[in-house]
Structure formats: C-alpha cells, structure tokens
Amino acid sequence: MSTFKNTDGKSVLLKMVKGIQDNKAYLGVVDGLIGDGDHGMNMNKGFTVFETRFADKEIGFTEGLDELGMILLNEIGGSMGPIYGTILMDMAEAGEDLEDVGLEDFAKMLEAGLEGLCGIVDARVGDKTLVDTLSPSVDALKDGINSGISFKDALENMKAAADKGRDSTKDMVAKFGRSSRLGERSRGVLDAGATSCCIILNSMADGIIELLS
Amino acid sequence: MSTFKNTDGKSVLLKMVKGIQDNKAYLGVVDGLIGDGDHGMNMNKGFTVFETRFADKEIGFTEGLDELGMILLNEIGGSMGPIYGTILMDMAEAGEDLEDVGLEDFAKMLEAGLEGLCGIVDARVGDKTLVDTLSPSVDALKDGINSGISFKDALENMKAAADKGRDSTKDMVAKFGRSSRLGERSRGVLDAGATSCCIILNSMADGIIELLS
Amino acid sequence: MQRILNNPDNIVDEMLQGFLKAHSDLVEGGENPRVVKVKNIPEGKVGVITGGGSGHKPAFIGYVGKNLCDAAAVGEICSSPTAVAFLDAAKEADQGKGVACLYGNYSGDNMNVKMAVKMAKKVGITVKTVVANDDVASAPKDQREKRRGVAGEVLMWKVGGAKAAQGGDLDEVIAAAQKAIDHTRSVGIGLTPCTLPAVGHPNFEIKDGTMEVGIGHHGEPGIEVVPIETADKMAKRMTDIVLPDYPFEAGDEVVVLVSGLGATPVMELYVLYNEIDKILKEKGIITYRAYVGNYFTSLEMSGATLTIMKLDDELKELIDMPAYSMGLKQE
Amino acid sequence: MQRILNNPDNIVDEMLQGFLKAHSDLVEGGENPRVVKVKNIPEGKVGVITGGGSGHKPAFIGYVGKNLCDAAAVGEICSSPTAVAFLDAAKEADQGKGVACLYGNYSGDNMNVKMAVKMAKKVGITVKTVVANDDVASAPKDQREKRRGVAGEVLMWKVGGAKAAQGGDLDEVIAAAQKAIDHTRSVGIGLTPCTLPAVGHPNFEIKDGTMEVGIGHHGEPGIEVVPIETADKMAKRMTDIVLPDYPFEAGDEVVVLVSGLGATPVMELYVLYNEIDKILKEKGIITYRAYVGNYFTSLEMSGATLTIMKLDDELKELIDMPAYSMGLKQE
Numbered sequence A, B: 001m002s003t004f005k006n007t008d009g010k011s012v013l014l015k016m017v018k019g020i021q022d023n024k025a026y027l028g029v030v031d032g033l034i035g036d037g038d039h040g041m042n043m044n045k046g047f048t049v050f051e052t053r054f055a056d057k058e059i060g061f062t063e064g065l066d067e068l069g070m071i072l073l074n075e076i077g078g079s080m081g082p083i084y085g086t087i088l089m090d091m092a093e094a095g096e097d098l099e100d101v102g103l104e105d106f107a108k109m110l111e112a113g114l115e116g117l118c119g120i121v122d123a124r125v126g127d128k129t130l131v132d133t134l135s136p137s138v139d140a141l142k143d144g145i146n147s148g149i150s151f152k153d154a155l156e157n158m159k160a161a162a163d164k165g166r167d168s169t170k171d172m173v174a175k176f177g178r179s180s181r182l183g184e185r186s187r188g189v190l191d192a193g194a195t196s197c198c199i200i201l202n203s204m205a206d207g208i209i210e211l212l213s
Numbered sequence C, D: 001m002q003r004i005l006n007n008p009d010n011i012v013d014e015m016l017q018g019f020l021k022a023h024s025d026l027v028e029g030g031e032n033p034r035v036v037k038v039k040n041i042p043e044g045k046v047g048v049i050t051g052g053g054s055g056h057k058p059a060f061i062g063y064v065g066k067n068l069c070d071a072a073a074v075g076e077i078c079s080s081p082t083a084v085a086f087l088d089a090a091k092e093a094d095q096g097k098g099v100a101c102l103y104g105n106y107s108g109d110n111m112n113v114k115m116a117v118k119m120a121k122k123v124g125i126t127v128k129t130v131v132a133n134d135d136v137a138s139a140p141k142d143q144r145e146k147r148r149g150v151a152g153e154v155l156m157w158k159v160g161g162a163k164a165a166q167g168g169d170l171d172e173v174i175a176a177a178q179k180a181i182d183h184t185r186s187v188g189i190g191l192t193p194c195t196l197p198a199v200g201h202p203n204f205e206i207k208d209g210t211m212e213v214g215i216g217h218h219g220e221p222g223i224e225v226v227p228i229e230t231a232d233k234m235a236k237r238m239t240d241i242v243l244p245d246y247p248f249e250a251g252d253e254v255v256v257l258v259s260g261l262g263a264t265p266v267m268e269l270y271v272l273y274n275e276i277d278k279i280l281k282e283k284g285i286i287t288y289r290a291y292v293g294n295y296f297t298s299l300e301m302s303g304a305t306l307t308i309m310k311l312d313d314e315l316k317e318l319i320d321m322p323a324y325s326m327g328l329k330q331e
Ligand SMILES: Nc1ncnc2c1ncn2[C@@H]1O[C@H](COP(=O)(O)OP(=O)(O)O)[C@@H](O)[C@H]1O
Pocket: A031, A035, A036, A037, A038, A039, A040, A042, A043, A078, A079, A080, A121, A122, A123, A128, A129, A130, A131, A176, A177, A178, A191, A192, A193, A194, D078, D079, D080, D107, D108
C-alpha cells in the first residue's frame, strides 16, 4: 500500500508516545549534559497526557497530531510546548483534510511543521537544535518523491536522515536555548531536542510503516 | 616545696590553655557524638582569648583564674560561659588573698569552684556532666589532706580521680544539657564537659607540679 | 564545606555587621556589640528582649523590630549569648517599665538569662522571663518544663511584642507571652544534617532515605528515625504528634506555622503545608492564619517544623497586629 | 533525595494549593489554575504580570502583591509557563489600560510570551513586554540581548509595579521597568548543585572545593570554575564582574540585592553583603537601599547572586514605594 487511512493513525501516535516514554530517562541524561536535565520529563509529561486522555477515544492521525500539539502548547509550556506544539499543529493543519495519507502528503505535512518551527525560532541547520534532525528528514522525504521510491522506503530514508541529523549535532556548538550559554563547552554531546525529534520521527515512521504493510 | 607563689602561677594558666587548645578537635568529636559538636570550639575560643590578652602581661594564679572565668562568662557564653566562668571565678575568689598556695588552699579553692557550679546547675554526680570529674577531684584533694601526703602526690591523686570521673560518664545516661534529650541513646560515650574538665584539671595539676619542683 | 565564609571564628561578628548595614533603617547595634536593638524604641513601654545562639536566621535578630522584640542578645553559632549580652539587651530595652525576656529552653540560655536577671536587678531593672518549650518531641508531656523551644518562639515574640506595643504592663506582657507558648506545640522533621562552619563537617548524621522525627534546632536527636515518607505521610506524622498534645480539637481556631530548617526549598514547605491544611480541615480545626517560610532555621539543615497555636480572643488580636522586622513583616 | 514531596509530577500543583491557602488574604488562583493573582486588583491601572518556571521561590508568585505584579503565570519546575497561562495572567490583570509583562530572558519564556502577546491582541488586550537580562556572566556586553534575567527581575517588578500603582500608563510602566533592568547588573556564584524532584539526581556538578562563577538559576554553567574562596574574595570577584559592566562609579547611588540560591544559610548572605558593602564604600558608591535574603532561588542550590541597580530620582521614588507580597514586604 502506498497510503494509510488518516482515521487509522492513532496507532502511529501511540508509537510516538511509547518512543518518548521509553526514552524519558535517556533524554534527561542528554539534556543534563549541557542543559538542565528536564527534557525527558517535559516531553514524557505531555505525551503521557495525550495517551491518557485519548486512551478510550477514537482519533485519527492529523487530529491526534493536533491534539498532542495543543497539549504540549497549552499544558506543558517550557520550550517544548511552543516548539513541538507548533511542529505538530502545523503538520496537522497541512493534512487535516486528508482521508488517505501518502508520501507526498506526509512530506508536505512535515515540511509545514518545519516551516512553522522556523517561524518561531531563529535556529537553522548547524545551530545544534532539533532543526538539525527535522530539516534533513524533510529533505529525505522530498528526495524520495523525486526519485520515485515507495512511501515505506522514503520513510526508511527519513529515519536514516533523522539519525544522521541527530548525530550531526554532536560536533556542533549550541547557538540557541539553554546550552548556547556554554559556547565551546557545548561541543561533544548530542542536542536533547535533536535527540527527541529523532525518536519522534523514527516512531512515527515505524508506526506508518506498520499501517502500510 | 609544698607551696607555690600565687604570682608565679601564669605558667599554670598557660598549661591549661595549651591543654584545651591541643584537645580542641577531640572535644569537638566527643561533643559531636551526643551533643552539638561545638564544645572544643567554644572552650578553645575562650582560653585563646585569655592567652592572647595576657601574652605580654604579668598575672598571678588566682588573678588569672578570675580573668579567664570572666572571659568565659562575659565573652563566650553558651553553657560553658556560666559553668566554667563560675567554677574559675569562685576558685579565684576563694584564693584571692593568698601569697602562697598550698594543698589546703588549693583544695579549698577547687571546692569553692564545685560549690559555685552546684549553685547554678542541678546536675550532681551520676548525671553525666563535668560534675562527675570535678567532684571526685575535690574529694581526692581532701583525702590527700587527711592522709597527710604531699601537695604533689595529692595532685597526682587528683589527676587519677579526674580521669576516673571522666571515664565514669561513659556508662551514664545524660540527665542535663543537650545530650539529656537522648535518654538511653546517650549511654556509651564520654560526656564532653567531663572530658574538658579532666583536661583542665590535669593541666592545672601538671602546671602546679612544675612550680613545686 | 561549600560555604560563604571568611575565618569561621568571626562569622557571627561579620554577619552582624552585614545585618546592621542592610537593615540600618530598622535596627542598630547596642553598646554591647553582641546586642541588636530597634532604632528608636518607643518610649514608655515594657521592653521585650530575646536572645540565643546564631545560625537560626531570621531568629533571633530578625525578630527585632516594630511590635516585636526591642532587642536581642547574640550568641556564637548554636551557643547561648553571654549573661552580659542578655543584661545589655535588657538595658537597651528598658524604658523604666521593666523588661520581658522571651527565650528558648536551652541549658546555656537558662543559665545566662538567670545570671542576667540577677545582674539587672542590681542595676534596678526588673526582668521577667518566659521560657519557650513548644517542642513536643523533646520530652514527655508530664515533663513539659524540659522541652526545648523551637519555632513556637516566633509566635511568643509576636504576641509578647504586640502586648507591649499595646501598652500592657510587664505582668500583662509576660502573661500574654506565657499564654502564647502554653497554647503552642511544635515538632520538627530533619532530612539532612547541618555543619557548624568552625567544625567543618556535619556533627550528626541523617542517613539518605531516612528522616529524623522530632529533631531539634541544633540537630538534637528526635524520637524516631524512620524511612523517609511522602509529604502527606509526613504531615500526618507531624499532626499526630502535635495535635493530641495540647490537645487541639474541632472548632478550635489556630495559627499554623510551617518553617523550613534552612535548605529545604520553600516550594516544598507549601507542599507540606497543603497536606497539613487538609488534615486540619478534616478534623474541623480552623486555620485563622498561616505562616509558611523560613522562620526559624538551623544553618543548612533540610527539613521542616510544624507549629500550631490555639487562639483565643486576646491571642487573635495580638497575632493580628501589624509587625515589621527582617524576619516577620505583617500589615 | 531528602525532600518533602508527594508525586514529584504534582509538586507544582500542590505547592500552588498550599501557597494560595497560606496567603489567601493577599492572592487567589486565576480561572486558569496556573495563574496566581492579587485579590482585588486595583481598578483602572495598568496590569503588571510576570511568569516563569517554578522552583525559584519567592519568584515568581511571591512577587504578586500590592504595588508589585498583579498576576503571574506558573510553569513546571525550571520550565516556562504555557503561552495560555501568560495569556490568562494578562486577562486577569487587564483593567482596560493594557498589561506590562515583565519576565526573564529564557528561550521558552520568550516563545510563550510572544505567542501570548499575539493571542492577547486577538482578544483586544495590549500586552507590552520587558525582558530582564541582568546576568552579566551569561553573554558578553555587546550581546546583552542574549543575557539571562536573574535576581534583577525582582527590582524590575518592584519598579514596574510601583509605576503602575502610581497611575503610569502602559508606555510609562514599560519604560520604567526597562530603565530598571537597563540600570541593573547581576552575577551568581554556585556552590552546590540542585536536583529537579522528578529527575532525582543533581543535573550538574560543582565539585567540592570549587565554585562556579556566573552560574545561572537553572545551573547553567558560568564563565569559570575556580577553587572556592573566602567571602571577601568572592565579594571582590562578584563586584569585579558587575561594577565595570554598567559601569557603576563613585558617587552613584545604588540598590544592592544579595540573594541566596536556596540552601545557603542567610547568615552567610550577610557575611557576603558585609564584604560587598566594604568594596562599594571603598569605591565611593553609595548604597541607597539593600536587600539581603532569599529573593530568587534555585531549589536547594547553594550560593548567592549579587545584583546592583543604579538609581536616578524616578527609580528612587519607585524603589521606595511600599510593597506587600509573600516575597517582598516593604513599608
Ligand atoms: N531557541 C531555540 N531554538 C531552537 N531550539 C531550541 C531553542 N531553545 C531550546 N531548543 C531546543 O530545546 C531543547 C531543550 O528542550 P528542554 O530541555 O525541554 O527545554 P529547556 O531548555 O527549557 O529545559 C534543546 O536541546 C533544543 O533542541
């Protein structure tokens, strides 16, 4: 199959939730190295609220992204509220009318998320933030469209791009957020947001791949 | 010799000072076990003030006891201010007119100190305080008078009595002061005041013995 | 030792210098450098003084202020002020109407105050005393005279200071302060020890994962060491000790004072207070006024004390009176 | 972790419940449970709000009070409040005269406030902002816009709140608060780390025997880790960072604020203040008013911040105005 039903997408969201929950402690450690150590906690809180609130409810993919985004924005706050809130809500908006989600749709959604993010933060690729994960992931999807590969293969490429993007932050110096205060001392470790973004994109891709097969 | 010159007594006081200074840390440890750990510090402070203030001054034995007592009472405070202040000042008062200090004089002085102490604290022998050191020391001096031994020998007996008195506090339960709150838990360790009193009496005896020979 | 210090032996003097400079609008040093007094003590009223060892900030000098204590004697860290300092505080505070010395039940303070009272008498100043003994955990009920004074002293000063400000005579001030402390019960829980700066290492131990119930303000051991509990259970444990001792009962109006011991984040004091409030509400005890914060500390000890005072009309009026000092400001 | 807690995930909500109960004479919860507001906000004045992560008590809600902030948005521990909470705080504070949002320069707060300002505009509320950036150590002088806000925020709230209470219009309140922060410089020294209750272990390290100069309120690393120094040297180091940056010079009248970071005994803050005062006197800088205490903390971190604000006639008048909140009471 080359598309999945938007209404079937709750499983994708739950995969994302699980991805964050499983990595709560790890994200805390990563953030602790050059940030304040709360990234896992913040993310876990928001994603778990979503899980609990929609445990017994039907909810589609784009609707779920919107709800999750709103929970982060309106109930979590911090940096992650506006950042992931914007990404997820803008993704949802770009896909809200879809019955079926294909590669081009999904690419457009993720690109909208990236654009939304860039509307509220000044960070760009190379600044050691989640932009370093998200931006190459969008590129990978677009490359996939251009080269005509399957949705699934494009998602696998996106996962690899996200991993690579996350890893690229290791050698960077943070320019934004808490760790930017560290200057050169921020080099040598992963960025927490880039790491969580990678987890989210991987889980999202895996969830979609399951629906596709 | 069976007496020493009151005016020669500064060396005795300096011996007492040194005794306390050398045992500052030890007294802190002892007080820390069932008290608040400041006994060495408090005592050291007062005795060192005396040392500094009279470094270049002539001062006799009873006059020095009086000054040291006043420093403790008026400048140190705590429990030790009134307790040792009273003991030393009352000793001084009992001997202030003496030109030469013999065994009987010294016994009278120490007894006056003990009486003064008992006038301001309710503790008696067996209550795990410095009374357990001071009281048998007075008795030892009086025994010395009765049995007609030399001043020096009586002082040696007093030292032994002080040591024994201090050690006797180990198995007691504190009835007064901070450690009394511990009840049974105060058993098994020395009392800090009994320990410092033992140090003071030993140094005083040693100092006098030096003058006698 | 991760502390802000010069020579630890001078910490009290240096602290006092800083304190007097920072609060020069309100207080000044006495003739005795170990006395802090209100600037311009109102004339013609009964003097109210206190005193105690240092390291309990705001206690004791933080309660020298308007409608509170007129002067305080300052001791070394955790060590009673000298008799002379108590005497000199009384001299500063005396307006010819006598002086109420409101202090805590520690053997050093008892001895030094006793001596100061005698010395004051010789110079024609009448000093009467109230000895705070609100700490339930420090002795059984039938030996109340042995109990320590802890954060309940703050309420004793508030009440005594207000009575004096109202123009009460010495006996009235003493009676009000005595009533305040008689109506007050406290208990503390310690979570980490504290270190006297000149000693340099903690002088007692509280094992990680445990808490010391009934701990004193100098780390005096409590009645029980138990595994650390959640705030709701701590609140229950504290109220179970405090409430039956007076006893406080349904319909009683009370003041609740939750004080940190120094290093516990104030946020956690509110979490604890929230649980205490729930328990009091359940029991029908009415909180007339609450104080939550660092009111009586022990250097950098972690933990908290709970103090509850039962009110009557007189105490209510006195507690409600405005007050202004470094440690207690109330409109 | 030796803390007073129930489920650490609920600590902020429980703290808020306790806070609102304890100070029910002064503040109440907003419609949004993550908003604290003054009871009976005076009508017809410009609203003053703030907000920030929790764990900095008295900041932020401790500065909601008379002649201070009218409302505050409350975030998780060390984490910005939501945009909605800032919006709702603005709604509570708005009296039709607009709202001044005075907050600190942290990326989460910046984003959430920015969104709240937009949302407020949609519902017809004008919100203007001042972003505190008094922490000298957090960026070079030519990048002042990158600097964090620390304890200088307290003076910004004091000044902004007073201006609004005086009847200043929105632009005047914003201008006064902006002037306050522009005239203010701070630096912190950290001595021990702090632990987020839900994380359970310190999220950074300060080795025993060392101190982190320029540390942030969330443990953001400073500019230098050096062996721990005596108080006089710390004071010198802090003033050497703060004074040249503005610069403060002989004859200047200043406010000095020394705040503990949480666990440092208040006694030690006075020792530090005493040394700072000596240095200022030597330089001919005149201390017009001093605040010493726990004004802006970081959970149970040890250490202190120094904040200095240069005064002019307007700032003097505004700093002198009485204020009354949990964290700041001034006659
Ligand atoms: N201004 C910013 N621009 C882009 N990304 C940011 C910015 N601030 C923070 N981030 C991202 O957020 C991550 C930290 O998130 P988190 O720890 O939850 O928030 P906080 O830093 O407030 O504690 C960083 O690793 C970075 O990827």
